[in-house]
Amino acid sequence: MxxxxxxxxxxxxxxxxxxxxxxxxxxxxxxxxxxxxxxxxxxxxxxxxxxxxxxxxxxxxxxxxxxxxxxxxxxxxxxxxxxxxxxxxxxxxxxxxxxxxxxxxxxxxxxxxxxxxxxxxxxxxxRGEHDWQETGALELTPAELEQVLADGAPSQNAVRTLNTTGLSEVDGGRLTAIFPNLTSLTLGGSLGQFANAGKLNRLSSLKGLFISDLFGMTKADCLLPAEVPDLEYLDLNSVPHEYALAMRARWRSEVVNGTSVNILKARKPEWVQENLENPLRDWDGRGHITAARFKKAVEQFKKTRRELLAMVGPQPDESTLARLMDLGREYALAFNRLDGRSPFIETEEREELFAALNTVMTERELELGRSLVAERSALLSGVEGARDW
Structure with missing residues (x-):
């Protein structure tokens, strides 16, 4: 040794x-x-x-x-x-x-x-078991998890690994009551709320905890080494600042005992409030994206969003389609300039830029109560025709 x-x-x-x-x-x-x-x-x-x-x-x-x-x-x-x-x-x-x-x-x-x-x-x-799958592992959608955690639902003692992303809310009390024997837990949100996170201390066999983009936790919810002595992986990404600091202080001394601690993007309440309607929020703190580029990207998205919402009215209009195509082109050219000589828009960022526009279109569809298939197509066609990313 x-x-x-x-x-x-x-x-x-x-x-x-x-x-x-x-x-x-x-x-x-x-x-x-x-x-x-x-x-x-x-x-x-x-x-x-x-x-x-x-x-x-x-x-x-x-x-x-x-x-x-x-x-x-x-x-x-x-x-x-x-x-x-x-x-x-x-x-x-x-x-x-x-x-x-x-x-x-x-x-x-x-x-x-x-x-x-x-x-x-x-x-x-x-052995010829070509369809073999790991037993005791569950990957659930938020809707499926909600159903599993419903009042009166039976405990699932055989489940060891649970993975759910896209959560808008989750309750740690219900989760640990239904899944008392978890060894690995992955919870991802979209500025979702995690209530009773301190109940995770009930999971005495836990080896891996992975939480991202969930909020509502405080320092009182801190996971305790004495309660989860087998923890080997603690991975927190985009969680409340207070909770992140408390977890880091509690667990950094456990690294020498075999707990890998990775805590990134501790978010203050002001950041959460500012980014509730910002689909590019995950760019903040991403390794290859500078703070200046993040700020400019958000400003451009907000500008495009304002113009799009003002442009699309209750009734379809041919002139609107032409203006949406121009708006998509302007959006693409703005991000071409931002990408510049040292490109940072890679596959993930490209998908997020398109998803951001789709989010605004979906928001407008819900407000108007009608489909915006033609409008969406015009907007995205404008982007496709001008983008370099």
């Missing part, structure tokens, strides 16, 4: 180290080898080994040490090898060190360590 260093992983790791952990899908222990350490990006290369069994005491407990090659689905014999966050999760331990079984670096990157999951999929594939 490597000695601790000031510029190395929080839990000591060295190249050649073999790490082991229990895997729920297999019901056995699994193993991986550390192939490289990148202090600049705070990543380590993790090569899965083709082994599972009872908890090992030393590396001598392995009959052979071979890398895991994947043939399921379209992997075509590639190694299960990726660069992961360099915080060794608390359920993992270093067993010892062996010569590298593969000395090439991986070009694949991921934040989470999930050693054993690919081995479980490969074993199922080898």
């Amino acid at each position: 490597s000695p601790p260093t000031s510029d190395g992983p929080p839990r000591p790791l060295g190249v050649g180290d073999v790490v082991v952990c229990p895997n729920d899908l297999l019901g056995e222990w699994v193993a991986a080898q550390i192939t490289n350490i990148d202090p600049d990006w705070k990543k380590v290369g993790v090569l899965e080994l083709d082994w599972s069994g009872p908890e090992p005491s030393t590396t001598d407990d392995f009959d052979a040490v071979e890398p895991l090659r994947l043939t399921h689905h379209s992997w075509n014999g590639r190694l299960s090898h990726a660069n992961c966050d360099w915080v060794l999760p608390r359920s993992y331990r270093v067993l010892g060190r062996l010569p590298l079984v593969h000395d090439q670096r991986s070009n694949s990157y991921t934040s989470r360590w999930r050693v054993g999951d690919q081995l479980a999929r490969q074993r199922a594939w080898d």
Whole structure:
């Protein structure tokens, strides 16, 4: 085992180290080898080994040490090898060190360590179970989650992983009552409200918590290490400022024990109020978008929105279609200029720019009580004909 260093992983790791952990899908222990350490990006290369069994005491407990090659689905014999966050999760331990079984670096990157999951999929594939799916995992729409959390609904004790995005509201009390045995919880909103978030402390088996774009939480809702001692991933993005600071203060000392803490975009109440009707709000704080560009982008969107709402009236009008096409062209040209010599509008941003216009059109349709198919088409045609992004 490597000695601790000031510029190395929080839990000591060295190249050649073999790490082991229990895997729920297999019901056995699994193993991986550390192939490289990148202090600049705070990543380590993790090569899965083709082994599972009872908890090992030393590396001598392995009959052979071979890398895991994947043939399921379209992997075509590639190694299960990726660069992961360099915080060794608390359920993992270093067993010892062996010569590298593969000395090439991986070009694949991921934040989470999930050693054993690919081995479980490969074993199922080898058994002929080509439609095998992970048990205990649910991905629900907001409407489906609301139905599951309704009063009188039965508990779902077998569910271990829950993922829901697009939430406008969710209640932590109901959620933890229905899903008491969660090990991974992902909740995403759209400036949604998260009530009773402190009830997440009931989830004593929780290993991963991922929350984005939800609000209403305060420092009193802070997750406590004593209540969720197995937590390995804490990922908060665009959450209340007060809650973010409290969570960071509570959990940063747990990094050396194996909890990866990633807290970004702590939002103050003023920001939430200002961005209620701003579909480009996620650009604020995005790595490759400067604050100045974000401000100009929002100003341009608001200008286009005002003109669009004023332009589209209760009755269809041919002249309106021509003006909407011009408006779309102006929108595209404005963002061409903003993109400039150092482009920042990539695939995600392009989709968001179109989605922003569609949001305004939908808003106007609801106000007028009629379909705006022709108007929408004219607007977007104007954009398509002039955009460089």
